[in-house]
Amino acid sequence: MSKIDLVNISKTFDNKKILDNINFTVKEGELVSLLGPSGCGKSTTLKIIAGIIKPEDGDILFNDKSVINIPVEKRGAIIVFQDYLLFPHMTVEENISFGLKMAKVKKEKRIEKVKELLELVHLNGYEKKYPSELSGGQKQRVAIARALAVDPKVLLLDEPFSNLDINLRDTMREFVSNIQRKLKITTILVTHDKEEALMMSDKIAVMLNGKIKQFATPYEVYTNPASKEVADFFGEKNYIDGKINNSHFVTEFGNIPIYSRTSSNLHAMIRPEDVKIFPREYNNGPVGKIIKKKFAGEKIYYDIKIKDKVIKCSTDSINKFDIDSQVCICVDLEKAILYEKTEE
Known part of the structure; x- marks a missing residue:
């Protein structure tokens, strides 16, 4: 050896x-x-x-x-x-x-x-x-x-x-x-x-x-x-904008504590598996419409249109929703990672 x-x-x-x-x-x-x-x-x-x-x-x-x-x-x-x-x-x-x-x-x-x-x-x-x-x-x-x-x-x-x-x-x-x-x-x-x-x-x-x-x-x-470059290599991600206020990154999905950031030009990376979707009547998060659905055996992948943004979500195949369904989403912000924005 x-x-x-x-x-x-x-x-x-x-x-x-x-x-x-x-x-x-x-x-x-x-x-x-x-x-x-x-x-x-x-x-x-x-x-x-x-x-x-x-x-x-x-x-x-x-x-x-x-x-x-x-x-x-x-x-x-x-x-x-x-x-x-x-x-x-x-x-x-x-x-x-x-x-x-x-x-x-x-x-x-x-x-x-x-x-x-x-x-x-x-x-x-x-x-x-x-x-x-x-x-x-x-x-x-x-x-x-x-x-x-x-x-x-x-x-x-x-x-x-x-x-x-x-x-x-x-x-x-x-x-x-x-x-x-x-x-x-x-x-x-x-x-x-x-x-x-x-x-x-x-x-x-x-x-x-x-x-x-x-x-x-x-x-x-x-x-x-x-x-962000490494994160993107591992597959599709959601990037969510927000504003910094009182040591928090404030988004429409909730707030993320900021501990040691010097830049104010940030966005939060969220993996599709950390986005949960529920029927519209649950009314416990932002509401959107399912615009794309891909079945992949144990997983189903969804694209959800919320206002002018598309959020990607992956769930197990038990949770089934149809195209055009109105759903609400919940984002696990504890698993979010903040990155400085870069020019595309």
């Missing part, structure tokens, strides 16, 4: 800044996700950690020792790519033992290691099969076993589940999480899937436009996003 430190990492391609002063630490045995949209620099960061790409500035430390000048094959960081990259002409056991063979590990030890890993990834009996005979999930498990065979200091996963169907994706997420916890191997996962990062990670580094915008636990990132 290794602790990984990225220190002031920057990288430019074709005069475009891809990574801008990246800093974060992955503790021994942690699983950290690099989460962000395509093109934000996630995979470039992973390749820099592995040694495939060299940054213009900054350093990479494994257990407090710089590895910036250590080549890929000696660094001890192994990447599992989304396309698996298995050797098609090799059997499962040959694929898994390839790195060991290159390291000149004796045949007896290679056989023993392959057997151990096949058991770990639940592929006993598949030793003689070729990649073309395997399902997507089985190929992914072989790729992970091959990576683990050389006892890497850090396991790097580059969107490993994106080519799998949704049910298999869930299975593989759980499978990888279990292996990572069992082996306590330091792991960095690249993903653009918010749910994946929230479910699997000890920490999340939210990357936007080549910068780390927030580095925190999944709970902290979701419940207390560091900026």
Whole structure:
């Protein structure tokens, strides 16, 4: 296991800044996700950690020792790519033992290691099969076993589940999480899937436009996003205007205490799940009309027009309202977060 430190990492391609002063630490045995949209620099960061790409500035430390000048094959960081990259002409056991063979590990030890890993990834009996005979999930498990065979200091996963169907994706997420916890191997996962990062990670580094915008636990990132930019990345939100009066942000939905704000140009962010809707006759909040409804199994998503503003709400499927229904809403202001307004 290794602790990984990225220190002031920057990288430019074709005069475009891809990574801008990246800093974060992955503790021994942690699983950290690099989460962000395509093109934000996630995979470039992973390749820099592995040694495939060299940054213009900054350093990479494994257990407090710089590895910036250590080549890929000696660094001890192994990447599992989304396309698996298995050797098609090799059997499962040959694929898994390839790195060991290159390291000149004796045949007896290679056989023993392959057997151990096949058991770990639940592929006993598949030793003689070729990649073309395997399902997507089985190929992914072989790729992970091959990576683990050389006892890497850090396991790097580059969107490993994106080519799998949704049910298999869930299975593989759980499978990888279990292996990572069992082996306590330091792991960095690249993903653009918010749910994946929230479910699997000890920490999340939210990357936007080549910068780390927030580095925190999944709970902290979701419940207390560091900026409006981070909040918006996690899905649709409501932004409510108001006025400051006597250390409160006063809105038509109620008042929010202000503890330490210097700006007066604020608005409150409210998640759709923190907006409750009731039949019009309850008369216990602002009244509006449902203008849009989307059924999504366990959840129903509503757009509610209140005066000249649209409020988004999500409820469980038990609470059913029809388009054009008159409803009143109640906003859980204890969960509101105040942000300074920015120019759109």
